Amino acid sequence: MEISSFVLFWAAIFTSNILLTNFLGMCSYLSVSKEVESSFGLGMAVFFVLTATSALNWIVYHKILVPAGLVYLQFIVFIIVIAAFVQLLELIIERYAPALYYTLGIFLPLITVNCAIFGVSLFLVIRNYSFGQSVAFGAGSGIGWLLAILMLAGIRKRMKEKLVPLGLQGAGIALIITGIMALAFIGFSGIVNVQ
């Protein structure tokens, strides 16, 4: 499977969007998308963490777990790497960039349990990506997630004054909007095939 990192980056944003076609990161997507500003903050945080942890987890998996024969521990090790990285990032941002901390920092604890981060790490292993491909896929997925949550937040802002059937309010209507967005993204499929 030889697919260039550049193509993979774009494919991760459009044809195999992490949220709209792989359904990862739905929990925080549905709960945070009420405001555009906070969606942007969370999206940027996801993008940074996703790019960094996909690189870290690739190194940990191929340089430590495989040689040591501990592949079956991958789930626990990945989670620990992600949690440790998020904690570290939080400390660094708080110490050196307080302004950034106020826009981004509050979302960092939410990220450890965001399944998009963990899911991408698992995808890299299952699809056997090289290091360059992994970083490209991680960064592309992060931007794809940011794009999806920004679109939903924008639509939900407009939806505030609209009348929605009672039982559908909140999560229900957000899921339907996401479905329509996913339908639109099917238009991109077939340009490249990432498996």
Place this chain on the structure above:
Amino acid sequence: MTKKEIFLVSAFRENSVWKQILGICSSLAVTNLLMNSLIMGLGVIFSVALANFTISLIRNWTPRSVRMMVQTLIIGSYVIIVDIFLKANMPQISKQLGPYVGLIITNCILMGRAEAFAAKNNPLDSFIDGLGAGIGYTLVLLAIASVRELFGFGTFFGFQVLGSWWTKWSIMVMAPSAFFILALFIWIINNKYYKVKA
């Protein structure tokens, strides 16, 4: 609360998927086939019930500051068991489920039940609560999957139900239908069983 009440509350009244909107990722991703949904559901029932039991067993010796980490590690251990079992005994289904088995760890249902119930109650009650949450989740998965598989493939658990005259709806196999059907499902349940405040 009696054991039966604990079970019923956690499986239906406070159902993780339709009431608390948790664990959506996997309930959308694996529901294109009934068999995959059933296996995924059994995996979740196993991990959430036993993880709840274990977390509750050691709840008095767990320091509050590292509570989350301990819970994640316990959940992770059970998910590894599920993954190894599937890889060994059902390689085909394990391949189709792909990363979603591992994603049980970050499934909000497990963390939610651990935090909301197992950290405060005795092991047996926690086990029953976990069982209820897992079964409630599995039922939602099967409900969504039965619609998607029937219209998408014309089959039910792999058996041909609709004849060759049936035109397969390829939309049902693709991602958007999962969003629509879950939304409709939540709508029906909300209208029927919960008095939504105006």
